[in-house]
Amino acid sequence: MTGEWWRDALTIALVFAAALLCLAAGVGLLRFSDVLARLHAATKPQVLGVILVVTDVIISTPTIGTITLGFSIILFQALTAPISAHMVGRAAYRTGKFRSDVLIRDELRGRNHLLGLDYPDPEDYVSGNTAATQVVQEASVEHDPVVPNHEQTPGDTAR
Amino acid sequence: MTVILGIIIAMFGVSALCAVYRIVRGPSLLDRVIASDVLVATVMCAMGAEMAINRHTNTLPVMLVLAMFAIVGSVSVARFMSNQAEA
Numbered sequence: 001m002t003g004e005w006w007r008d009a010l011t012i013a014l015v016f017a018a019a020l021l022c023l024a025a026g027v028g029l030l031r032f033s034d035v036l037a038r039l040h041a042a043t044k045p046q047v048l049g050v051i052l053v054v055t056d057v058i059i060s061t062p063t064i065g066t067i068t069l070g071f072s073i074i075l076f077q078a079l080t081a082p083i084s085a086h087m088v089g090r091a092a093y094r095t096g097k098f099r100s101d102v103l104i105r106d107e108l109r110g111r112n113h114l115l116g117l118d119y120p121d122p123e124d125y126v127s128g129n130t131a132a133t134q135v136v137q138e139a140s141v142e143h144d145p146v147v148p149n150h151e152q153t154p155g156d157t158a159r
Numbered sequence: 160m161t162v163i164l165g166i167i168i169a170m171f172g173v174s175a176l177c178a179v180y181r182i183v184r185g186p187s188l189l190d191r192v193i194a195s196d197v198l199v200a201t202v203m204c205a206m207g208a209e210m211a212i213n214r215h216t217n218t219l220p221v222m223l224v225l226a227m228f229a230i231v232g233s234v235s236v237a238r239f240m241s242n243q244a245e246a
Contacts, residue, residue, distance in 0.1 A: 012163055015208040019170040022201045026177030029197055035189045038181075042193045045174075046200040050226070053207030060214050069219045073226045077203075080230035084196065087237035088189055095240055097187050 007060075014056040018049040034099045035092040039085055046081040050074065164212065171205045188240060192233045199229045 021044050028041020054070040092098050093108065100106060178201060181194035203225050206218045 008160065011211050012160070012167075015167055015211055016163065018204045018208060019167045019174075022174040022197075022204050023170040025197050025200070026174030029181045029194055030177050035187065035193065038190060038193050042197045042200075045204055046196065049200065049204040050207065050222070053204055053211055054222070056211035057207060057216060057219065060211060061216055066216050066219065069216075069223060073219070073223050076223065077226040080226065081196075084230045084233040084237070087234045088192055091237040091240040092189050095189075097189055 010059070011056050014052045018045065018052040021045040021049040021052075033102065034097070036089060036098045037102075039089055039092070043081060043085050047074075047078050050077050167208065171201060171208070174201045175205075188236065192236050196229065196233055199225060 025042050025045045028044075029038055032038045032041055051074055054073050058067055058070045100109075175198060178194045178198040182191050182198070185191040185194060203222050206222055210216060210218055
């Protein structure tokens with residue numbers, strides 16, 4: 001704290017916003033129900049909170065070294081946080097560690113053979129459209145660029 | 160001013176405690192990975208807030224190293240999880 005009231009007010013505002021993001025992430029970790037929802041809560045302070053506090057450090061001491069280091073921190077954090085979140089989310093989907101009943105839209109349902117998985121979806125048990133037969137159909141219609149998706153009826157995929 | 164600083168410190172502390180709770184109690188391994196990422200982000204934000212409040216730049220290299228290498232743990236665990244359906 002320096003004593004200039006506008007400078008202290010800016011510091012307090014930025015740091016308070018960052019702390020609010022961290023608190024929201026912690027509460028989201030406690031309250032949300034599955035891995036994908038917790039991932040949604042967790043990725044907020046990783047980039048935006050760091051940007052807020054580093055911005056205040058840069059404003060307080062605007063030298064070349066501080067600015068370079070601060071921008072490097074923001075760059076690497078914005079580069080690595082989405083990668084790790086994507087990997088964790090993909091692992092959660094592939095191992096079934098998510099609640100499919102709360103998903104509004106699941107665009108990967110019925111495409112397990114594209115993911116390299118060998119077990120069919122529950123809907124495919126009903127329609128007899130298992131992953132093995134889908135793989136055979138994929139191989140037979142390989143000249144067709146249109147990939148059959150789950151919105152088609154099972155009779156359409158024979159072509 | 161002191162009251163607001165106390166509130167900020169309490170918010171960081173509550174966030175870290177929530178992350179530690181989820182690391183301890185998390186039903187799956189991926190919950191623990193996400194919670195440890197949140198703990199790292201909270202530590203980074205707290206160190207940056209301490210720098211911003213006390214007007215120094217001593218821990219900026221620590222933040223840079225955390226920003227560069229926090230990815231390693233979560234990505235390696237996620238790759239490990241993709242190979243096996245259980246655990």
